[in-house]
Amino acid sequence: MDVQKIVLAYSGGLDTSVILKWLAEEYKCSVIAYSADIGQEEDWEAVRAKGLATGAEKVIVSDLKTEFVENYIFPAFRSNAIYEGSYLLGTSLARPLIAKEQVRIALEEGADAVSHGATGKGNDQVRFELAYIGLAPKLKIIAPWRLWDLNSRQKLVEFAQQHAIPIPVTKEKPYSSDENLLHISFEGGILEDPWNEPDPAMFKLTVAPEQAPDQPTYLEVEFCHGDPVALDGRRLDPLPLFQTLNKLGGANGIGRLDLVENRFVGMKSRGVYETPGGTILREAHRALETITLDREVMRIRDSLVPRYSELIYNGFWFSPERELLQTTMDACQQSVNGTVRLKLYKGNCTVVGRRSDQSLYQESFATFEEDTVYDQADATGFIRLNGLRLRIQALQKR
Known part of the structure; x- marks a missing residue:
């Protein structure tokens, strides 16, 4: 060549x-x-x-760093991207x-x-x-x-x-690692045996959950069109906002993952990850969508998440199909505006509140108390029509 x-x-x-x-x-x-x-x-x-x-x-x-958060991390998290149910694609x-x-x-x-x-x-x-x-x-x-x-x-x-290339005189790590704003990954070496528990001293971004504070940390994340824009009422640019999420998550032992994944080239690989800020962001975003996205829109969008995530994992970020899916994902986010309240405690990120001016959740319809907006008798016909095919099937068997 x-x-x-x-x-x-x-x-x-x-x-x-x-x-x-x-x-x-x-x-x-x-x-x-x-x-x-x-x-x-x-x-x-x-x-x-x-x-x-x-x-x-x-x-x-x-x-x-800024481009990474704004143009790669946030678009993926607007789309709830996740590979094989666990990996946040750092x-x-x-x-x-x-x-x-x-x-x-x-x-x-x-x-x-x-x-x-x-x-x-x-x-x-x-x-x-x-x-x-x-x-x-x-x-x-x-x-x-x-x-x-x-x-x-x-x-x-x-x-x-x-060739006189300097080699640092440091103890060789029994694994390899790769770090960026979204996560740090560990693989190889002692981790190649999936039975071996990761060394507690290996972790860098998070404290061990059992060593996290005994008191929970409460956090409010505000979103605009699916992107986080404020923490606890304070507006922040994307980079400092995400860095703050990383610190809060790390201090509370959030975001550790031990996974055997399927590589694109065909083999299985064991990886251990720390994704503190990303784990918080995903939980908050999904919680807000539960009150702001229409049921059928969410079903269609969720059906596309595995394919979208695979495209990113396999290296097709600059493909026309990923861009097409991104446009679809982003169109779903126009109504994802509001605030989510979270409790961070010893490795757990729990949603404890969500609110939005565009919420589709109406207490007057959902209440178990007396109401004047929902006629419960309407459910009789609804159930009979949905059960019609089951009734015909049962009669045929008899």
């Missing part, structure tokens, strides 16, 4: 540091190292310095954003190729590359893990030592 310039999605860790040097040697061209700040804890100046020292022509760090939502910025940089810098550090077994290779293809199909794609013979950590370490 003839390549003139490559933009590499670069984290500064062992894998992408080795990839950076390997690309420069293998293709004899300049490599731009690009890092996305999507809310993970990182010393970006150290990342920049290491990238330059490893041979990058340039190191670009893009602050994508990594899946971040990858298309990272890839989109990488493509922008490649086109701006005159690069003709992009590269990533995802392995040939995981979902991320698919997510990155489908995004590249959907946004800039003329860019060449280089996936080192599918090309080279450096297929073990020991070989990576040896390559790094041979």
